[in-house]
Amino acid sequence: MFDAAEGYVTEDGRTIGGVVMEMKNITLRFGGVVAIKDISFDIREGEIRAIIGPNGAGKSSMLNVISGFYVPQEGEVWFHGAKRKPLRPYEVARQGIARTFQNIALFEGMSVLDNVMTGRLNHMKTNIFQQALWKGRAEAEETANREVVERIIDFLEIQAIRKTPVARLPYGLKKRVELARALAAEPKLLLLDEPMAGMNVEEKEDMSRFILDVNDEFGTTIALIEHDMGVVMDLSDRVVVMDYGRKIGDGTPDEVRNNQAVIDAYLGVSHD
Amino acid sequence: MTEPVANPAFASVPALLARNASQFANRPAYREKEFGIWQSWTWxxxxxxxxALALGLINLGVQPGDFIAIIGRNRPSLYWSMVAAQSVGAVPVPLYQDAVSEEMAYVLENCGASYVIAGDQEQVDKVIEVQDRLKNLQHVIYVDPRGLRKYDHRTLHEFAHVQDQGRAARDELSGELAARTGALSYDSICVMLYTSGTTGKPKGVVLSNRNVIETSKNSGDFDALTQSEEILSYLPLAWVGDFIFSVGQAYWCGFCVNCPESADTMMTDLREIGPSYFFAPPRVFEGQLTNVMIRMEDAGALKRRMFHHFLEHAKKxxxxxxxxxxxxxxxRVKYSLGNLLVxxxxxxxxxxxxIRVGYTAGEAIxxxxxxFYRSLGINLKQLYGQTEATVFITQQPDGQVRADTVGVPSPAVELKIEDTGEIFYRSPGVFVEYFNNPDSTAGTKDAEGWVATGDAGFIEESSGHLRIIDRAKDVGKLANGAMFAPKYVENKLKFYPDILEAVLFGNERETCVAFINIDLVAVGNWAERNNIAYASYQELAGHPAVLETIAGHVAAVNASVAQDEMLSGCQIHRFVVLHKELDADDGEMTRTRKVRRRIVEEKFADIIDALYGGLAEVSTTTEVTYEDGRKGAISATLACVDAEVVSVQKMAAE
Incomplete structure (x- = not known):
């Protein structure tokens, strides 16, 4: 279905483009522990790509390799047709990659608005002194960035908590604020580390809708890690399945669901 | 009865729009908070x-007499849709946005709507879900495009796009538009509003331009409303009050309609706008007061003492x-100081x-x-109205405000009380008819134009103000012949912040029993402060300490009811605190949150039997409907509590 180098068309009629990011034979070790062993897969423009697997399978490590936080000992990461060198975090952000964290990493004492504004940092050209004086270019810049942020606040329906300090928010809303901050960077590739962990059914449904809407409205490519199988199968276009650091499956949700290796990893096999 | 006015200079809402556009051209007509900023539009x-929208509608094929359903939250674009519909000779039919698709289908089918203008994806989804049953439906227009990109756009259109097409076709279609707007008369239909239906299926109330404009003019004069009023429109579009305040009076007076950013931000937006003319049902005022009191508990000692000290003075x-x-x-000096500080x-x-003029209505406050609100210097008044009267029947003039009356007849309204106690009225606002329902129309409105309100009440001789007792059909008799007026007792219960809702039973019975719903905010807060742990509404509602508190309230209400000779038989002998909130989604309440007494009585018949049967507790299973329409069931064991009753044996014997 997606053999063509130019992408494919999904069941619901979206056109998926060419390869944005390609992982080639990635191996990542922590001392003697092999976290990721010889894994290759790609992420295509405009798709929702999920990475799933049991606990300790190496999913978060994989996401950290994609984001450039970990540099694999072996293998290559290709981004937009070029082999990627080790990067500093701000360089990753400038390349158009943004992420959310499994354990929420927001500025607890700051308001939702200020938290989301920090996501615009890469889009600001003025320096700290100009911003402190808030004249001319700095003022115009902040107004423009605020507008982008307000659109995201509207998009994620968090207007009512705009001025609320993050520390006072319930968990589900914090997750949404984190997504808002990531979106504020206007990323080309959005990485979501367990966006629905610890949520109730209603919050999960809301978050799923937001993820689909982000993908649909902004055309953002999304790579996500998620435990909830129902969510993954509904959301994703293609799924990578990992187990003990190895890739045991890769394909559309239906293909993965019928893959014997995946079934064994999830349900266990009898050894008699 | 005043002589009917023939076609005046401004015989329709579009005619008023044209007047405002020239007279108040640069004054604000609408504001909406979006992207954190109040966006505004002049007249x-x-x-x-x-x-532009009206031209776009003609372009889409809207014909005079078509019904256009309008569904969504309060937004300028949806108010414009109503006036645009009128401009092309169609009839706007605003719907409750929180209605589930089944309820929506009934109304859309009943009026035969051929067009729907919806706020967002959620509303569009509901229409699509039931569209197979809607034979007349031709096109759906949506305002917010989010999430709708992938939908089949053969009969689905974006609001802005319809407007653009209208603008492009202006040269070609403006003659047609002018002819259609010009054809509107004082007796053409202005709007059709569905009653919330405390009994049975909703009925479409047809209101003419005469009804709406005459009423807006009279009520505007009553409170001297001008073009400089500011109102916040946050109540359902489908409710007659919102139509009169946000369309009728706004267009007649030329004042500004402000729309909140979202339902959740209403309180913040209210503060930012600071309206001069405001309407809210009692529950909004109750909720705000509860909030203030809870927050004051957390304030510093000095602030708290100052607050209570000056509040005491204000009360005086x-x-x-x-x-x-x-x-x-x-x-006076002390009050001024209090005004400055508190x-x-x-x-x-x-x-x-x-606020210069504030109103509350719908339920007793x-x-x-x-x-409390009046002592702060807020001119809060009461009015009494109905959809069929285009809102106004009675209202309180400035300086003659009391909690237990609903005021004097509104301008141009005549009142009479029948022997049964039922209130009748006649006014220029009396509705034209129930849509396609001549039987109901005839049953409500007689040949001389008198309309039965269905409420029982009397006019107080000393003041000339109307006092409402209850719904006429709910007023009954106890087995011993004493009067049974459930609302009277329920309202007394509901005045306690802990009690959200109460339903009294006792018609044709020896004694009265009651169902009570606790208020989760107030009781939850109380539980938190008293270290009472609970995991759910159900558990909190059944907590012995909660039952004890409620029993105290019931005893106090009984004592108060016993004072009234006529109604002393209505004291509550036994009660239960229900395990779930009565909810519109389960059909137990109307969308305007009025209890559907008969449905509650049928649905919880087992509990009523247990109360009358003298059982100490009852196990029950109740079907509930979730917001997305799925159904589930909850079961619970409820304690039946005996209440303290003041002896009235002597009175009954006399």
Whole structure:
């Protein structure tokens, strides 16, 4: 279905483009522990790509390799047709990659608005002194960035908590604020580390809708890690399945669901 | 009865729009908070937006007489849709946005809507879900494109796009539009509003331009409303009150309609706008007061003492100062100081800093709550109205405000009370008919134009004000022949912040029993402060400490009811605290949150039997409907509590 180098068309009629990011034979070790062993897969423009697997399978490590936080000992990461060198975090952000964290990493004492504004940092050209004086270019810049942020606040329906300090928010809303901050960077590739962990059914449904809407409205490519199988199968276009650091499956949700290796990893096999 | 007016200069809402666009061209007509900023439109800009939409509707094929359903939250674009519909000779039918698709289908089918203008994806989804049953439906227009990109756009259109097409076709279609708007008369249909239906299926109430404009004019004069009023429109579009305040009076007076950013931000937006003219049902005022009191508990000692001290003073003299009654100089000075330190900041926080005229209606408001707001200097008044009357039947003039009356007849309204106690009225606002339902029309409105309200009440001789007892059909008799007026007792219960809802039973019975719903916010807060742990509404509602508190309230209400000779038989002998909130989704309440008494009685018949049977507890299973329409069931064991009753044996014997 997606053999063509130019992408494919999904069941619901979206056109998926060419390869944005390609992982080639990635191996990542922590001392003697092999976290990721010889894994290759790609992420295509405009798709929702999920990475799933049991606990300790190496999913978060994989996401950290994609984001450039970990540099694999072996293998290559290709981004937009070029082999990627080790990067500093701000360089990753400038390349158009943004992420959310499994354990929420927001500025607890700051308001939702200020938290989301920090996501615009890469889009600001003025320096700290100009911003402190808030004249001319700095003022115009902040107004423009605020507008982008307000659109995201509207998009994620968090207007009512705009001025609320993050520390006072319930968990589900914090997750949404984190997504808002990531979106504020206007990323080309959005990485979501367990966006629905610890949520109730209603919050999960809301978050799923937001993820689909982000993908649909902004055309953002999304790579996500998620435990909830129902969510993954509904959301994703293609799924990578990992187990003990190895890739045991890769394909559309239906293909993965019928893959014997995946079934064994999830349900266990009898050894008699 | 006043002589019917023939076609006046401004015989329709579009005609008023044209007047406002020239007379108040640069004054604000609409504001909406979006992207964190109040966006505004002047009357001239509004006229352009509405014209573009009207042309777009003609372009889509709307014919005069078509029904256009309008569904969504309060947004300028949806108000424009109503006026644009009128401009092309169609009839706007606003719907409740929180209606589930089944309820929506009934109304859409009943009026045969051929077009739907929906706010967002959620509403569009509901229409699509039931569209197979809607034979007349041709096109659906949506305002917010989010999430709708992938939908089949053969009969689905974006609002802005329809407007653009209208603008492009202006040269070609403006003659047609002018002819259609020009054809509107004082007797053509202005709007069709569905009653919430306390009994049975909703009925479409047809209101003419005469109804709406005459009523807006009269009620506007009553309170001297001008083009400089500011209102916040946050109540359902489908409710007659919102139509009169946000369309009728707004267009007649030319004042500005402000729309909140979202339902959740209403309180913040209220504060930012500081309306001069405001309407809210009693529950909004109750909720705000509860909130203030809870927050004051957390304030510092000094602030708390200051708050209570000055509030006490306001209670003593505030109401009199507002009504212009004589008050001593010293008290006035102290009140001014209180205004500076407490009342002013508090009113500002609540968003009531600039209110000149405030109204509440729909249910009885607790006398203490009412007095609280008035003592702060907020001119809160009561009115009594109905969809069939285009809202106004009676209202309280400035300076003659009391918690237990609903005021004098509104201008041009005649009142009469039948022997049964039922209130009848006649006015220029009396509705044209129930849509396609001549039987119901004839049953409600007689040949001379008198309309039965269905409410029982009397006119107080000393003041000339109307007092409402209850729904006429709910007023019954106990087995011993004493009067049974459930609402009277329920309202007394509901004045306690702990009690959200109460339903009294006792018609044709020996004694009365009651169902009670606790208020989760108030009781939850109380539980938190008293270290009472609970995991769910159900568990909190069944907690012995909660039952004890409620029993105390019931005993106090009984004592108060026993004072009234006529109604002393209505004391509550036994009660249960229900395990779930009565909910509109389960059909137990109307969308305007009025209890459907008969449905509750049928649905919980087992509990009523247990109460009358003298059982100590009852196990029951109840079907519930979730917001997305799925159904589930909850079961619970409820304690039946005996209440303290004041002896009335002697009275019954006499």
């Amino acid at each position: 001239a800009e509004t006229a352009e937006e509405i014209e 003299v505030g109401g009199d100062i507002l009504d212009g009654n004589p008050v001593g100089l010293l008290d 009342y002013g900041p508090l009113k500002d926080t609540l968003g009531y800093g600039r 607790g006398p203490e709550i009412f007095a």
